[in-house]
Every structure is written in structure tokens, then in C-alpha cells.
Amino acid sequence: MSTGSAVSTGSAALPAPVHVVGAAMIPMGRHRRSSYAGLAVGPVLDALAAAGLGRERVRAAFVGHSFGGMLTGQRVLKEIGLGGLPVVNVDNACSGGASAVHLAARAVAAGEYDVVLVVGVEKLTQFGGGTLPLVTEDPEVRRGMVMPALYAMRARRYLHERGTIDDLAAVSVKARRHGARNPYAQLRSEVTAEQVLASRPIADPLTLFMCCPTGDGAAAVVLVSDRARAELDGPAVRILASVLHSGEMDLGARDMLHPEITFASARDAYEAAGMGPDELDVVELHDAFSIAELIYYEALGLCPVGEAGKLLRSGETTFGGRVVVNPSGGLLAKGHPVGASGTAQVAEAFWQLTGTAGDRQVEGARTALTHVTGGGIAGLDHGACTVHVLRAG
Amino acid sequence: MHATQPSDPLEDLLAGPSTSTTPSGDLALLGSVCAGCGARAFPARMTCHVCAGGRPAEAPVGSSGVLYSWTRVHVSATRDTPYALGYVDMDGAGDGGVRVLGLLDPVGAEWAVGDVVRVVATEGADDWSFTKDAR
Numbered sequence: 209m210s211t212g213s214a215v216s217t218g219s220a221a222l223p224a225p226v227h228v229v230g231a232a233m234i235p236m237g238r239h240r241r242s243s244y245a246g247l248a249v250g251p252v253l254d255a256l257a258a259a260g261l262g263r264e265r266v267r268a269a270f271v272g273h274s275f276g277g278m279l280t281g282q283r284v285l286k287e288i289g290l291g292g293l294p295v296v297n298v299d300n301a302c303s304g305g306a307s308a309v310h311l312a313a314r315a316v317a318a319g320e321y322d323v324v325l326v327v328g329v330e331k332l333t334q335f336g337g338g339t340l341p342l343v344t345e346d347p348e349v350r351r352g353m354v355m356p357a358l359y360a361m362r363a364r365r366y367l368h369e370r371g372t373i374d375d376l377a378a379v380s381v382k383a384r385r386h387g388a389r390n391p392y393a394q395l396r397s398e399v400t401a402e403q404v405l406a407s408r409p410i411a412d413p414l415t416l417f418m419c420c421p422t423g424d425g426a427a428a429v430v431l432v433s434d435r436a437r438a439e440l441d442g443p444a445v446r447i448l449a450s451v452l453h454s455g456e457m458d459l460g461a462r463d464m465l466h467p468e469i470t471f472a473s474a475r476d477a478y479e480a481a482g483m484g485p486d487e488l489d490v491v492e493l494h495d496a497f498s499i500a501e502l503i504y505y506e507a508l509g510l511c512p513v514g515e516a517g518k519l520l521r522s523g524e525t526t527f528g529g530r531v532v533v534n535p536s537g538g539l540l541a542k543g544h545p546v547g548a549s550g551t552a553q554v555a556e557a558f559w560q561l562t563g564t565a566g567d568r569q570v571e572g573a574r575t576a577l578t579h580v581t582g583g584g585i586a587g588l589d590h591g592a593c594t595v596h597v598l599r600a601g
Numbered sequence: 602m603h604a605t606q607p608s609d610p611l612e613d614l615l616a617g618p619s620t621s622t623t624p625s626g627d628l629a630l631l632g633s634v635c636a637g638c639g640a641r642a643f644p645a646r647m648t649c650h651v652c653a654g655g656r657p658a659e660a661p662v663g664s665s666g667v668l669y670s671w672t673r674v675h676v677s678a679t680r681d682t683p684y685a686l687g688y689v690d691m692d693g694a695g696d697g698g699v700r701v702l703g704l705l706d707p708v709g710a711e712w713a714v715g716d717v718v719r720v721v722a723t724e725g726a727d728d729w730s731f732t733k734d735a736r
Contacts, residue, residue, distance in 0.1 A: 339678040347644050348702045351727070352679060357686050360672035368670075368714045412673040457650045459642050459699050461690050464670060586702070587650070 220451040220480035222317035227437045227444040227601060230259025231555035233427035236394040236543030238333050244276045247426040248284040248329040255428035260440050267321035268294045270312045272304035272328040273547035284327060299547070301582030302494065304328065305427065306550025306594035312431045313450040322433040328551025329426040337422055340546065340584070348586035355584055356419055359497035360411035362464045366499055369465065371517040373413060377404040379498035380417045380540055382526055387537025389567040394423045394543030418498040425545035427552040443562040444601035449480035451595045455588030462589065469593040470507035470581060478509070481597035483575065485509035488531050490560045490576040492553040495538040508579060532570045535560065550594055553578035561600040574600045611647045619644060620720060620729050621661055628720045628729065629664040630691065630701060633657035643699045662699050663691030665719035665734055671705060671712045683708050689718055689731055704730040
């Protein structure tokens with residue numbers, strides 16, 4: 209039950225076509241010798257080069273991050289002499305990088321700008337490891353809440369109501385198998401279910417290998433209008449839907465296996481895209497912890513509620529299956545530098561849909577969905593959720 | 602035309618006591634109930650998250666409840682480990698009752714979904730926690 213007054217944001221459809229025409233990122237990992245600018249400058253230049261656009265064509269930039277401090281975007285862009293244009297810094301926790309894509313897509317579709325740069329960047333090694341620092345104004349954070357604990361309680365309910373610990377391990381095994389093919393991934397070794405279960409406990413029942421690693425990362429994508437697209441020679445991917453939702457306050461008995469914010473965001477995204485989950489070839493979803501992938505299979509409509517374990521075991525969500533979920537290795541293997549992840553997912557979708565994903569290419573992929581949430585806030589399932597649906601141009 | 606008046610900041614960091622003793626001698630969590638719509642909350646609130654208009658008043662929200670889920674935390678940025686956390690659906694409030702995140706004491710107990718737990722006073726920064734209700 210939701211006790212708040214959820215408002216419709218109107219149609220999630222974009223009023224005019226928006227195209228992704230370039231993407232780049234650094235391998236996620238521990239980059240202690242790089243600043244925020246140092247992490248992001250390479251992807252910015254490479255994404256523009258991939259698009260065949262000079263920096264002078266960029267009309268605005270949206271920069272997602274959560275822990276970069278003031279003016280992170282300007283600190284990145286001044287390094288390559290980009291100034292004067294509007295630069296907006298976007299924090300939405302783990303959804304920051306996707307929220308930046310959302311704002312950029314809406315701005316291009318509204319006709320405000322014809323070429324927009326999106327950056328997602330984060331440096332988590334500045335904290336020296338451990339759990340993500342949450343906001344101590346929050347009553348649950350003051351009581352000891354950390355992100356692994358929240359997902360661990362979801363996992364406990366999953367074990368109580370539906371599945372087994374083997375399902376939680378199998379998600380990690382799949383993620384690491386995919387990540388081993390991805391040169392952008394932080395963790396590139398495969399693991400067995402036994403290794404996942406034997407890795408050290410983080411928050412029972414979650415073990416280390418069921419949790420995304422701590423690391424640094426940066427990704428950039430370039431979005432353009434139809435008119436700018438017509439001038440370019442390279443491949444393009446169309447953004448069919450760009451949805452951003454906030455969580456709804458509920459202080460009562462919430463079903464932790466039914467994340468309403470993702471159900472609602474997915475519903476709006478499919479409506480705007482004019483397609484359903486059965487038409488997706490690739491999904492990059494928010495598997496910050498292995499339990500999340502199972503819950504989001506259901507919330508994104510990839511299977512009926514209660515059948516996530518069955519879908520995973522069927523093999524339909526790995527290479528060769530009906531819809532490949534997290535071909536990049538996902539947050540569990542590719543890594544999860546909070547504000548960078550949402551942009552990185554859109555970059556992965558661009559590569560998959562332009563046939564440039566190398567060893568992790570999903571054969572013949574024509575459609576993709578990306579999904580990130582942003583949590584760590586009492587009373588809400590998550591604070592933010594961003595979903596994009598993309599189609600090969 | 603009248604001049605506009607400044608809005609008031611809510612002094613919501615002035616936390617009151619989080620527990621009170623019931624007439625039967627049990628320790629209860631002290632939250633709030635909205636005078637306008639009856640919505641319950643814990644911790645106590647100064648605005649209503651349901652109707653946005655009513656003024657919540659301090660009220661007990663239960664002294665025991667049922668463990669919805671739990672975890673034993675081994676890595677934390679905020680406190681010494683291990684510690685155990687649980688979501689407890691507080692009873693005595695019927696529908697519209699609150700779910701409360703609390704520490705489970707002792708950390709090493711065999712906790713299980715469905716356990717009946719009650720509020721107990723503890724020493725230190727956390728002035729209360731949940732423990733198994735043996736009664």
C-alpha cells in the first residue's frame with residue numbers, strides 16, 4: 209500500500225527523436241591516481257570522437273555524480289577548454305548518471321539543444337573501502353542501516369517466501385561469467401557457486417561475491433536531435449523512452465520483494481516505447497546485490513511475479529537466451545561507481561545495439577532497456593529509479 | 602496588500618524521547634499519530650507524510666511486534682560490527698501500523714522471520730533495541 213499521493217508525470221514518451229551517437233568509458237576499478245576530472249576527461253573526448261563531433265558543437269552538459277563535491281562537471285570540462293555552456297550537476301544516488309541522461313534526452317527532445325554531452329563519474333576509492341557513506345540525517349542510517357543490510361533483508365524475505373541461497377549465488381556466477389568477457393569490467397575472473405557461498409559474509413545472507421565491488425569509473429555519451437543526427441555518418445541508437453521516478457513514502461508493512469518504484473517506472477517506459485518486455489534483446493539492470501537481479505526480473509516484467517529463480521535457472525537471461533540480462537557483467541562484475549553506473553549502462557546499450565560490444569556482443573541485438581535505482585532513504589523503497597528503452601537506429 | 606510572512610523552519614533535529622512506559626509497565630516506542638488523518642509514524646514526525654496538512658502528535662506505536670526480516674551486518678561504515686538489524690511490524694495498531702528498523706539484541710541469537718520481539722531499554726547511544734519476547 210502506498211500512502212502518499214503518487215502523481216503521474218504525464219507521458220514518458222519523448223516529444224521528438226533523440227539519438228545516442230557516441231559513447232566511451234574507462235574500465236571500472238581502483239584508480240587512486242586519478243581525480244574526478246582525470247577519470248572523466250578520456251571518456252568525454254572519446255565519446256565526442258566516436259560521434260564525429262568537435263567539442264564546439266556541445267550545447268549543454270549534464271553530469272551525474274554523488275560524491276564529487278561542488279561543480280564536478282565544470283572541473284571535468286574545463287580541462288578540455290569547454291566552458292560558457294550550461295553545465296548541470298546531477299545527484300540522484302545510484303541513479304545520478306541515468307538521471308543526467310534523462311535530463312539531456314528531455315532537453316534535446318524539447319528542442320532546447322541539438323547536441324548534449326552526458327557524463328557519469330564517481331570515485332569511491334576516496335572512502336578507503338567499506339560500505340557507501342549514507343546521509344546521517346536519515347533515521348534508519350542513524351540506526352545502523354547500510355546498503356548491504358537493506359538488500360540482505362530483501363534477500364532474507366526471498367529465502368523465506370520463494371527461493372534458495374543457490375539462486376543468489378547463481379546470479380553472481382552469471383554476472384562474473386559475463387564480466388570476464390568485458391574489458392571495461394572491474395572483476396574479470398569467473399567464480400563458482402561454491403566460491404560465492406564461501407566468500408566472507410557482508411550482511412547475512414549476502415556474501416562478498418553477492419555484492420558489487422567498490423571502485424571508480426567514468427562514462428560519457430553524446431545525445432543529439434534528428435537534425436544533428438542527419439549531419440553525422442556514424443551509427444546511432446534511438447532513445448524510445450526515458451523515465452525517472454521518485455519513491456513513495458510508506459511507513460507501514462511494505463513488501464520488500466515488490467519494489468513499486470521499478471514496477472511503475474517500467475510500466476511507463478514500456479508504454480512510451482510502444483513495446484513490451486518480451487521484445488527486449490538486452491537488459492542492463494541494477495544488480496548492486498545478487499538479490500536485486502531476481503527482484504527486478506519480476507519488476508521489469510521479464511517473468512511473472514514469483515518466477516525469477518525459474519527464469520534465471522532456465523538460462524534465458526544469459527548469452528544465447530531470450531533476453532540477455534547484464535551482458536556487461538552488471539554492477540556485480542563490471543563495478544558500481546555510483547553516479548557513473550547509469551551513464552555506463554546507456555553506453556553498454558549503445559555498443560550492444562551498434563554491434564560493437566566485442567566478446568560480449570549479444571547477437572543481433574536490436575532493443576535494450578537500462579535500469580538503475582538510487583536508495584538508502586527511510587520510508588522509500590528507493591529514492592530514484594531511471595529506466596531507458598533504446599532501439600538500434 | 603499584506604506583506605508576505607517568512608515560513609518557519611522545522612526544528613526536527615530536536616529529538617524527543619523515543620520510548621515511553623505503558624500503564625502495564627512495558628516499554629513502547631514513542632512515535633506520532635496525525636491529528637488530521639490518523640497516519641502513524643516512527644520516529645515521531647512534525648509533518649504528515651500522508652495528508653501533508655495535519656499535525657502529528659506524539660503517541661506510542663507499540664511495545665512488541667513481529668520480525669519481518671533481519672540481517673547480521675559484518676561490514677559497516679557507521680558502527681562497530683557485527684550487529685544485527687531487523688524490520689519489525691509493530692502490533693497493537695491494526696492496519697496502518699508502523700514497520701520499525703531496530704537493532705536486534707543479542708547479535709548472535711538465532712533470529713528468524715516471524716519471531717515475536719519486544720522493545721527493551723539499552724545502554725549507550727542506542728537507547729532501545731528489540732529482543733525476543735519470551736513471554
